[in-house]
Amino acid sequence: MPQFIGSLIVALMAVLAPAAGAQTTTKPLSYEGKTVLVTGSTDGLGREIALALAAQGAHVIVHGRNAERGAAMVEEIAGTGKGTATFHSADFASLDAVRAFADLIAQTYPRLDLLVNNAGIAIVGDQPRRTSVDGHELQFAVNYLAGWVLVNRLRPNLAATAPSRVINVSSIAAHAIDFDDVMLEAPGAHMRGYGQSKLAQVSMTVALAPSFEKQGITMIALHPATMMDTSMVRGMDMPARTTVDEGRDHVMSLINAPGLEAGTFYIDGKVTRPRDPQPYDAQARERLMTLSAKLTGVAAE
Numbered sequence: 001m002p003q004f005i006g007s008l009i010v011a012l013m014a015v016l017a018p019a020a021g022a023q024t025t026t027k028p029l030s031y032e033g034k035t036v037l038v039t040g041s042t043d044g045l046g047r048e049i050a051l052a053l054a055a056q057g058a059h060v061i062v063h064g065r066n067a068e069r070g071a072a073m074v075e076e077i078a079g080t081g082k083g084t085a086t087f088h089s090a091d092f093a094s095l096d097a098v099r100a101f102a103d104l105i106a107q108t109y110p111r112l113d114l115l116v117n118n119a120g121i122a123i124v125g126d127q128p129r130r131t132s133v134d135g136h137e138l139q140f141a142v143n144y145l146a147g148w149v150l151v152n153r154l155r156p157n158l159a160a161t162a163p164s165r166v167i168n169v170s171s172i173a174a175h176a177i178d179f180d181d182v183m184l185e186a187p188g189a190h191m192r193g194y195g196q197s198k199l200a201q202v203s204m205t206v207a208l209a210p211s212f213e214k215q216g217i218t219m220i221a222l223h224p225a226t227m228m229d230t231s232m233v234r235g236m237d238m239p240a241r242t243t244v245d246e247g248r249d250h251v252m253s254l255i256n257a258p259g260l261e262a263g264t265f266y267i268d269g270k271v272t273r274p275r276d277p278q279p280y281d282a283q284a285r286e287r288l289m290t291l292s293a294k295l296t297g298v299a300a301e
Helices: 002-016 044-055 067-080 095-108 138-153 155-159 189-213 244-255 282-296
Strands: 035-038 059-064 084-089 114-117 164-169 217-223 265-267 270-272
Touching (some): 035 044, 044 059, 044 067, 044 084, 044 244, 084 095, 095 155, 095 282, 114 244, 138 155, 138 189, 155 164, 164 189, 164 244, 189 217, 189 282
Parallel strands (some): 035 114, 059 084, 164 217, 217 265
Antiparallel strands (some): 265 270
């Protein structure tokens, strides 16, 4: 009888114990002593997110194209006496560079607690259509395809530290993908490029989050703030409507939130949906996943 009771207790404990990677705390998360990667973190929103995470005591992997800015960020973080940082350069306009960057991060940091896909560009006004090194429409390549490579190549590293998170910085400006002209070669079509790349981020989040969640990785997409006073917005010759601090505070509130709903899109801290319903069309998601794997040479598990 005692042996039976002991076995019953063990069985009950197994049933009641939280699943691997489950987040049971109601307290805000802290990244003290954890390793985080913020892409596009030498300027604008990414820079402020990186500084905020370092202030919590995280080791921040700073990413950008400009080595001088990267070194300045590492020095600034070191000077605060809180957190640490290293800089790794990569031009996301080249898929070879993105894949090499992902492999370097994977090998250097076997355990990764947070990935913030923030790097992005916008082509507006009378600017001509631009392409990446690989010949892809530039906004689609930098804003979306680079993130696709990172989430899939760094998945084992994120799983190693579960519970971990992926934050895809999207936009309320998300616009439907035209699968007949994804690279926006029709006259004037490239003006939809920013919105298309941002909706692709949401679609990727909806598509991949369920399988990532099984490994204890919570993936969400979010709109940080509208027309922040960043160099990208200033380059649009449009007046800023919000500050970078407002965007940072919104993103950090979700990064630190004790619980997030995986596979969703957040605006103002609340789960919502982008204006276009395409991310919730299973056929459209499958088309995007197939295309992403083909273009990048990186398949989702």
